Amino acid sequence: GLSPLAYLGGCLDAEISNRKENEIRRRLQEARFPVAKTLETFDFTALPSLSREKIRTLSEGRAWTERENVLLVGQVGTGKTHIAIALGLEAIKSGARVRFVTAPALIQ
Structure with a gap:
């Protein structure tokens, strides 16, 4: 069996992991993303003018x-929402607070 110290260490590790997962879950809810998106699922070949390296650097x-803001500007259907959500997810994983807002909602 485990020594009391090893058992306690395992319990503490599980508690820390559980708290981190709960924090990420809470921040995802606070972010109010309309859908789930990742950089891995973004099709960079559909928009060759977009620098994959710049997006990776941002991520x-x-x-x-x-504490800088990120503003994505472009024509309809170019992937701004996808990239914004994917970057927001990376920020949340790093411990940042994120709020997803569309341009029309921001103006109102």
């Missing part, structure tokens, strides 16, 4: 660790 977190 690494400097924008939210330095």
Whole structure:
């Protein structure tokens, strides 16, 4: 069997993991994403003018660790919402708070 110390360590690890999962779940609800999207599911070949490297750099977190805003601008159907949600998800995984807002909602 496990020593009392090993058992306690396992319990603490499980509690920490559970709290992190709950925090991510709560922040996802607060973000109010309309759908779930990831960078892995974005088709960069459909929009060759979009720099995959710039999006990857954004996904690494400097924008939210330095508390910068990210604004995506472009024609309808170019993937702005997909990228915004995917970046927001990465930010949440890194511990940031995120709020998804469309341009029309922001103006109102």
